[in-house]
Amino acid sequence: MGRADARRARQGSARRAKPKQQKSVIRRLFTWKKILGTFLGVILLGMLGFIGLYLYVDVPEDGNEQATKQGNVYKYADGKVLARAGVNRENVPLSRIPRKVQFTFVAAENKTFFEDSGVDLKGTFRGILNTLMGEGKQGGSTITQQYVKNYYLSQEQTVSRKLQEIVISLKVDNKFSKEDILAGYINTSYYGRGAYGIQAAAQAYYGVDVEKLSVSQGAYLASLLQAPSQYDYSSATEAGRKRVKERWAYTLDNMVEMHKISPEERRKQVFDKPQDPKAAPGVTGQASYLVDMAKKELFAQGVDEKKFALGGWTVTLGIQKDKQQELEKAVKRKLTDELKPKSRKVDADAQLGATSVDPKTGHIVAMYGGAGWPKHYTNNATRSDYQPASTFKPLILAAAMENDAKTQDNLPINPNTIYDGRNRRPVVGGTIPFAPPNEDEEQYGKISVQTATNNSVNAVFAQMGQDVGLDEVKKTAVRLGMDGDKMDVKPAMTLGTMGASPLQMAGAYATLDNHGRKVTPTLVTKAVHNTNGVDEAQQLKDPIGDQVLSRRTADTLTSVLTGVVNDGTASEAVKNTDYKAAGKTGTSDDNKSAWFVGYTPKLVTAVGMFGEAAETNGKVRAGSQVTLKGTGGGGRVNGGGYPARVWADYTAAALGGDTGADFDLDAELGAGVTPTPTPTPTTPATPTPTPTPTGPSGTPTPTPTGPTGTPSGTPTGPPTGTPTTPPTGWPTDGGTTDGGTADGGTTDGGTTDGRGGGNGGKTLSSFG
Structure with missing residues (x-):
């Protein structure tokens, strides 16, 4: 072999050896044992990691806020949804x-x-x-x-x-x-x-x-x-x-x-096409006031505000949808449709609030608070910054009867007691001079408490308040649900100069309608909180409380107040009705508020109308109290006007065909019972001897002898003759000189002396 052949042989051997060397490297790096080991190692690490993760991660005690937060649902009395608030x-x-x-x-x-x-x-x-x-x-x-x-x-x-x-x-x-x-x-x-x-x-x-x-x-x-x-x-x-x-x-x-x-x-199975989307029931309009009041009621009864904010509450109200709608319609028909705020600025200042209550349950069945959020945030049904005026007067008579109060002549005060109704007549027996004017400076003679109530005579109730004792009047008012903190014990309180709300006045009159058992008007009838599917009911107070007035007193007041509807200041607005009704009008000083609080055997409704400046005008700021005079294009707004008309329209619609109920009264005289005959006038000098108790002056004291409270010594048959000798003069103390009259008239048919008097200065006044 030559050198060339040997060289080629060596090169061929080298080429054949090189691939063998490369294969050895790959095999050394990626042997099946290493691949399997790596795979098993990754799985082992993954398993260990998962075990560690399993041990480390716990199930959270609570869910996240988005999942746990619920909405609060507010329902009508029949279970239909009124509003939803928060997360749906x-x-x-x-x-x-x-x-x-x-x-x-x-x-x-x-x-x-x-x-x-x-x-x-x-x-x-x-x-x-x-x-x-x-x-x-x-x-x-x-x-x-x-x-x-x-x-x-x-x-x-x-x-x-x-x-x-x-x-x-x-x-x-x-x-x-x-x-x-x-x-x-x-x-x-x-x-x-x-x-x-x-x-x-x-x-x-x-x-x-x-x-x-x-x-x-x-x-x-x-x-x-x-x-x-x-x-x-x-x-x-x-x-x-x-x-x-x-x-x-x-x-x-x-x-x-x-x-x-x-x-x-x-x-x-057939595909059931869903209904078109609707806006979720929100908290605007009247619902805004109802939802806000419901929350305040629940917080006052111990519900935690923070817990409530997290949702999950179903709150059922006493509001009856049909009555709520009728109340809103009545306000529109009898008030807002007649207002022209663009052409009469005073019309823009008119606000109205109303509360309607079932006197047997104490549940609020309808409420009107105003135009609703965001147009008007103040709930006119619960605001207590306006005077209730003459709607307070029946509470004075209630205090008199509960305390067995007597006049300055030591005669019992009842619906037939005779008072001096002279305009600006100075109150006798007080330490602060007070001589309020009657409405339109009207002069009255000797009139019964019944007639004074029918015509809302200031002179009579100013004196009666003094006869009872202003402290006792306040105590009675507070027992009936009024706010004592807003009540100054001064003579002017007899004219209703304190602050009060339609809600409070509805409660006071509902107590009369409920024969003296305390009624605290309540909106919420049931509140249930749901946590993870478990319902927990909130304990609520019973709206019906203790007996705070005797039945005799409460029923007598109801009897008297039927006269206001039949013959008094509300008769024009509430005439020709198919139901029995009682109530009282009120018009405050300077005509900043006007009221009618009325009731039937099944429904009590307080309607208040308030003058509130809609916009800043000169020195008067928006929201300030202003007069209602001129509203609707008329003069003074009386309680017998818009408030009574709204009340009558609503009540007729709310009762529907259920108008046959009558008041079940155990009353001591008054318009709602058969009147006793008019007694022959007598004078203190020649009292007729009777076996009844006598006061210090020897004047006979009428005493109830039965359920009707007929005074003893009063003739049982019609008078046999006409009085021939009129009384010799006016009582000087605002009391009576006889047993009183039963027909609301006077005992002398007129007066012979000069009327008037007073203190010559401006006094606060309250009119019917």
């Missing part, structure tokens, strides 16, 4: 959801729910992979995982959140029953239209409570969860409607496969 969610226990409707969610989302361990590993890891690859949200989660994501975690799409979901889902499945998990899932899911949870969804899509959902409706709601906005049938495209019907059918077919409905029942 109302958690319901599984027992309220029809059984087959429950299975629609399992059929739509997770057929193996009742058998699985709470996690779909294949679907979950597919979701993790897609998340890492940036392909967005992926399905494949079990109902348990979706519940964990909704209730405990956030909606972010990250690997760490997905791993947390797996761990917590396994623990939740081990810790809670499948029923608890299903209820949580159904209540925390979002269904579109702002509805969280199946109860809100049932209302939003079908206008029913969850108990009334059909299988078809349940299948639609379960199908919504995959894509709420796309599957909202009313707003979906044609393609979207087709997909949601396919999803709906898929859900029902799965129920057949799961043996939850029969094939025959499946064939009968």
Whole structure:
């Protein structure tokens, strides 16, 4: 072999040796043992990591704020929704959801729910992979995982959140029953239209409570969860409607496969088209006042404000929807339709508030607070910054009868007691000079308390307040529900110069209607808080309290107040009615407020009208108290005007055909009972001897002898003659010189002396 051949041989050997050397390196680095070891090591590390994660991650004690926060639902007395506030969610226990409707969610989302361990590993890891690859949200989660994501975690799409979901889902499945998990899932899911949870969804899509959902409706709601906005049938495209019907059918077919409905029942199912979207009942208009007052009532009875703010409350009010609507219509028909605020500025200053109460239960059945938020934030039905004026006067008579008070002549005060009704007559017996004017400076002779009430005579009640004792008048008023802090013990209080609200006055008169048992008008009749499907009722106070007036006093006042409606200051507005009614008008000093508080045997309603500056005008700021004079194009606004007309219109509509009830009275005289004959006038100098007790001056004291309270010594038959000798002069003390009259007239037919008097200065006045 030559040198050349040897060289080529050596080169060939080198080339053949090189590939063998490269293969050896790859094999050394990637042997099957190393690959298997690495794979097992990764699995082991993953397992150890998962075990560590499982040990480290606990099930949170509480859900996230979005999942736990519910709305508060306010309902009418009949259970219909009045308003919703906050998150539109109302958690319901599984027992309220029809059984087959429950299975629609399992059929739509997770057929193996009742058998699985709470996690779909294949679907979950597919979701993790897609998340890492940036392909967005992926399905494949079990109902348990979706519940964990909704209730405990956030909606972010990250690997760490997905791993947390797996761990917590396994623990939740081990810790809670499948029923608890299903209820949580159904209540925390979002269904579109702002509805969280199946109860809100049932209302939003079908206008029913969850108990009334059909299988078809349940299948639609379960199908919504995959894509709420796309599957909202009313707003979906044609393609979207087709997909949601396919999803709906898929859900029902799965129920057949799961043996939850029969094939025959499946064939009968018809797609139930949901109703068009409606705005959720909000807190505007009258609802704004009702919701605000309901919350204040609950807080006053011990409900924690922070707990209430988290939602979950269902608050039932005593408001009867038909009566509420009739009250609003009455205000419109009898007041606002007549106002022209653009052409008459004073009309813009007119505010009205009303509270209507069932005297037997104490529940507020209707309330009018004004134009509603955001036009007018102050609830005119509960505001107490205006004078109730002459509507306070019956409380003075109540105080007199409860305390067995006597006149300055030591005669008992009752509806037939005779008082001096002269205009600006100085009050006798007080330490502070007081001589109030009557309405329109009207002069009256000797008149009975009944007639003085009918005509709202200031002179009589100013003196009566002094006869009773102003402290005792205040005590009686407070027992009837008025605010003692707003009541200065001064002579002017007899004219109703304190602050009071329609709510308070309705309560006071409802107590009269309820025969003296205290009525505290109450809006909330039931309040239930729901936590994780468990209802907890709040203990509420009974609106009906103790006997604060004797029945004799309360019924006598009712009897007297029928005269105001039949023959007095309210007769024009409340005439030709088919129902028995009692009440009192009131018009305050400077005409800043006007009132009518009236009642039937079944309904008590206080209507107050207030002058409140609508805008700043010169020195008068917006919101200040101003006169109502000129409202509606007239003169002074009296209680017998707009307030009484609103009251009468509402009461007739609210009672409907139920007008036959009569007052069941145990009264001592008054317009509501058969009047006693007019006695022959006598003078203190020649009293007729009787066996009845006598006062210090020897004047006979009439004493009730039976249920009607007929004074002893009063003739039992008609008078046999006409008085021939009139009294010789006016009583100087505002009392009576005889046993009183029973017909509200005078005993002398006129006066012979000069009337008037007073202190010559301006006094506060209260008119009917």
